[in-house]
Amino acid sequence: MKVLYVGTDAQVCGASFSMVKLIEELDSRGVEVVPVVHRGNTDNLLTQKGRSHYIVNAWSWIVSNSYSRVKKTIVMLSKKALNIPCYFQYKAIIKKEKPEIVHLNALTSYSAAKAAIDSGIPIVWHIREMIEEDLNSSFWNQREAHSLMKKADCFIAISRCVEEKYKRVVGADRIRCIYNGVDVGRFLREDHTAFSDKSVVITMAGRINKSKGQLSSLQELIPVLQANPNLILQFAGLGSDSEIQAIKNCRDRAGISEERVKLLGFVEDMDRLWGETDIALVYSKFEAFGRVTIEAKMGGALVVGYNSGGTTELIENGVDGYLFGNGYKSLKETVELILMNPRQASTVAVQGREKAKTVFTSENNAIQIERLYKEILDK
Numbered sequence: 122m123k124v125l126y127v128g129t130d131a132q133v134c135g136a137s138f139s140m141v142k143l144i145e146e147l148d149s150r151g152v153e154v155v156p157v158v159h160r161g162n163t164d165n166l167l168t169q170k171g172r173s174h175y176i177v178n179a180w181s182w183i184v185s186n187s188y189s190r191v192k193k194t195i196v197m198l199s200k201k202a203l204n205i206p207c208y209f210q211y212k213a214i215i216k217k218e219k220p221e222i223v224h225l226n227a228l229t230s231y232s233a234a235k236a237a238i239d240s241g242i243p244i245v246w247h248i249r250e251m252i253e254e255d256l257n258s259s260f261w262n263q264r265e266a267h268s269l270m271k272k273a274d275c276f277i278a279i280s281r282c283v284e285e286k287y288k289r290v291v292g293a294d295r296i297r298c299i300y301n302g303v304d305v306g307r308f309l310r311e312d313h314t315a316f317s318d319k320s321v322v323i324t325m326a327g328r329i330n331k332s333k334g335q336l337s338s339l340q341e342l343i344p345v346l347q348a349n350p351n352l353i354l355q356f357a358g359l360g361s362d363s364e365i366q367a368i369k370n371c372r373d374r375a376g377i378s379e380e381r382v383k384l385l386g387f388v389e390d391m392d393r394l395w396g397e398t399d400i401a402l403v404y405s406k407f408e409a410f411g412r413v414t415i416e417a418k419m420g421g422a423l424v425v426g427y428n429s430g431g432t433t434e435l436i437e438n439g440v441d442g443y444l445f446g447n448g449y450k451s452l453k454e455t456v457e458l459i460l461m462n463p464r465q466a467s468t469v470a471v472q473g474r475e476k477a478k479t480v481f482t483s484e485n486n487a488i489q490i491e492r493l494y495k496e497i498l499d500k
Contacts, residue, residue: 122151122492125220125242127252128158129179130325135412136249136380137163139301140226143157143470143496144172146302146487152494154220157211157233167440175214179230182266183258197261202353204232211236222494225273228252234269243497244273245490248283248296254407254430255332261460279410280431301435302486303415304461309478310396310415313421315470316463321457322353324398326391326413326421327405329360329368334404334427341374341452355383367389395420400459400493401471404452418477423470425455435481441473 124147128140139165144154156174158164167174180200184193211233215223223237224245229252252258260266267290270276276296278284284298315482323342328332335356346352356368363400365384372382388394395401401417403426408414416426418441426432428447436442444495445455459466 122222122491122498123153123155123218123220123446124222124224124374124494125155125157125215125237126226127217127230127233128156128163128176128223128226129233129437132216135301135410136247137166138412139249141166141170142302142304142483143487144489145170146186146483147491148383150487150491152491155214155220157214163415177207177210177214177233178232179211179232180204182231182261183229183252183418184261185257186253186257187258193261198263201453207232207403208265212240214358215240215242216259228270231266231269234273238269238272238450243357245275245277245280245493245497246270246273247277248287249279249409251283251407251430252285253407255409275493277493280434282430282434283409298490299413299486300481300491301410301415302483303419303481305419305478305482305484307415308392308395308419309474310392310420312381313396314467315399315421316421316467320351320353321349321399321460322397322465323400323402323463324357324394325356325402325404325419326357326388326394326417328358329356329364331364332405332407333358334406335360335370338402338404338452339368341370342456343371343377345453345456346377347375352383352460353381354384354387358384358386359387392418392420395422398422398448399466400425402452403427403432405432406430406447411435415477418470418473421467421470421474424473425452425458425459439469440468441476443469 157177159178160176160487184196226247227247240276270291276291278298281298288296325335326399329335333415397416401422401424403414406427406429408430414424414435424442426436428444428449436444440442442457444451
């Protein structure tokens with residue numbers, strides 16, 4: 122079986138990590154995978170692993186909802202023009218490689234989909250984003266986008282909430298939920314016991330911006346930080362100068378030292394960091410899935426997540442993690458409760474690790490996707 126696997130992410134993101142790990146797993150299962158990626162993060166990851174691949178710098182067909190109508194039009198026309206040569210690049214690669222299936226890694230690009238359809242190759246299309254809710258963006262032409270999507274053979278939704286949203290567009294019989302998998306060999310830390318030290322470390326991972334909620338988390342937790350001198354809050358991720366400065370200003374106004382509210386920047390070895398974390402905080406209100414939730418659970422951290430989106434599918438409140446907000450206790454109340462009951466919190470963290478390493482593995486993910494490929498080819 123030969124699969125042309127197309128990725129479009131140039132920046133560091135969960136979709137690119139998921140793609141690279143899935144390629145490794147499919148390789149090990151005897152599937153011949155030909156990666157085609159955008160120059161940038163996924164390209165670098167594949168190069169580091171010595172994996173041959175094609176480069177096509179295709180542009181997304183979504184635009185930010187923060188743009189004015191004029192700016193949206195300019196961006197749309199520019200991207201359409203830039204994607205014309207990309208379409209022909211994809212067509213040439215398909216002609217050369219002769220794949221049986223074209224697998225698109227995300228919903229944010231369309232050139233490869235058009236090339237596959239025009240070449241008569243079946244399409245498996247991964248949906249890893251909500252778009253409006255998590256990216257504050259939308260298709261530049263929704264009717265055109267939905268029309269093209271309906272020509273794909275099958276869609277993979279990375280959570281039930283994603284499946285529910287898009288089955289109204291593509292039909293319930295052409296979309297199925299297959300949860301992302303996480304690299305057990307890298308992230309599993311059986312030796313880490315949360316709340317075993319005097320200090321309690323809360324970690325938030327991800328790009329620092331409003332949607333991820335780092336500043337809001339700090340604002341809500343200031344009273345808890347002031348009342349608990351052994352509590353540390355740290356942010357792992359990059360952000361704009363203004364977002365970083367806002368966190369520093371909030372911290373300084375509260376009289377909390379930089380040793381207790383830390384800005385770590387980009388952290389490459391997150392597996393190590395989760396193994397040093399007691400509470401992993403997921404504040405984003407629109408997670409399509411949330412790799413961070415599973416990675417942190419595997420690392421032995423107790424995950425506390427906002428009660429919405431894909432996060433609610435990954436956390437059973439009080440059993441393998443805690444949910445807050447949107448009908449549950451506030452973040453402040455939840456963390457205070459955890460600090461008052463560290464032994465119980467540690468038990469919940471262990472349950473989270475057990476579930477993560479059993480259910481959300483890269484191997485399980487690859488098995489289900491390979492099975493889907495075979496179903497499509499057997500039709």
